[in-house]
Amino acid sequence: MSCLSGGSVHQDMLHSEPVDIKGVIEESADLFLRESGIAFTLRSNLENGLVRGDRLQLFQLFSNLFINAREARPKALVVNVTLSRRTLADGNPFGLAPGKYAEVAVADNGCGIAKEHIGHIFDPYFTMKKTGSGLGLSICRRIALGHGGAITVSSEPSSGTVFTVVLPAWNVE
Template sequence: MTNSGKVTDVDEDIILKGCSPRCEDGIADLFMAEVQPPFRGKCGTTAEAVLEMQKLHFSILAHELNNFLHCIQNSIYMAKDGLKDNSGEVESLLEYCERAAYNSVHLVRNYSMFIKGGAGNCEASEVDVVDIARTSAKMLLHDKRINFLFRTDNNAEYVFGGETQLYQLFFNLLKNAKEAMVGNRITIKIDISRTSIGTGHPDSLMPGEYSIIKITDSGAGIDRHSIQYLFDPYFTSKKTGTGLGLLTCLWIVKSHKGVITVDSEIGKGTIFTILLPVCARY
């Protein structure tokens, strides 16, 4: 890691091994870290490697908590306006606050357990990504400047994983889409469908049924040079960015045995595509 904070010469596989160890149920937990020997070699001494990993973990904790707290703050602001107008949306907005608060508590609890030497608790279960995507959009995209579109082939799409982590995934991607706004208007679309993956997939996905999640925005777009570094720790092209949101997304998708890709063009917008394996009985 350089003095500027950017990690250099560290392979993705090394970072993933260092930051996404396994939970007892087989789902990788984003924040339970162990320092692998290759990573130690890149950083120098074991102590230096541990220190750098701790810095990265706490930076991500602050980043993700900020996302959830932003949702609480935004929902409370809208609820207050709703009370003035005697709006029927107030109950829903308060439920969004409750959900964001729950996710925050769960996030901090996992960190606390790790610091105390525990294994953490992923609480992996069958979760509906359609419901998580729709709820995340309602929490983040309640803005008259945003034209939001939502399309799905199924009313529900279940994957096996961590609910809080999947909320983090959508929060980060939707927040990025919102911040790509040029002028005072932007269109953001979520499209969820299903596909079958056979053998020999270029990303080494296991054969089976997968949920395809596409998050598209009509914003500023990303240049080709930046795209190759998007998932690197601390890389950002935004003045107020941390370079941690997309890294978090990568870890979450990898831990759910999926893949995430990006396609973008300056002036036309960006598409993030995520493939996640669906539960066998669905």
């Protein structure tokens, strides 16, 4: 697993407000997955899925994750997203401040990521694609960090990939 967090990163958000993260994910999935005929499910156990952030940046973060999933397995792709509440304590694995967070797990059944690449996928210009720029996941990292959150990845070749994004909650109950 690779983890990058924003516990000590300067907040560079354009505009911070309460954002309905479920709505952002649905909108992004409509544009980048459902329009392409890709199977998509979203499960949420949150009554209030508000996070603190910039809606446009969060839309870009999830759009980049969905585009990557789509490009990893263009046929028979399934993307499952789970949205849940997470309370982090001191010394949490993300290196984030204690408090309430929204956790978004984006899982796909794509080709997975080789172990030798997993530590580099958030590096700018690192790509395994013939036509990729290598910026999509580094932008995801920058956005997560800029929101005081974190992004992690776990993957096994031929078994798919799970990206987990943790963002500060706005009174998530």
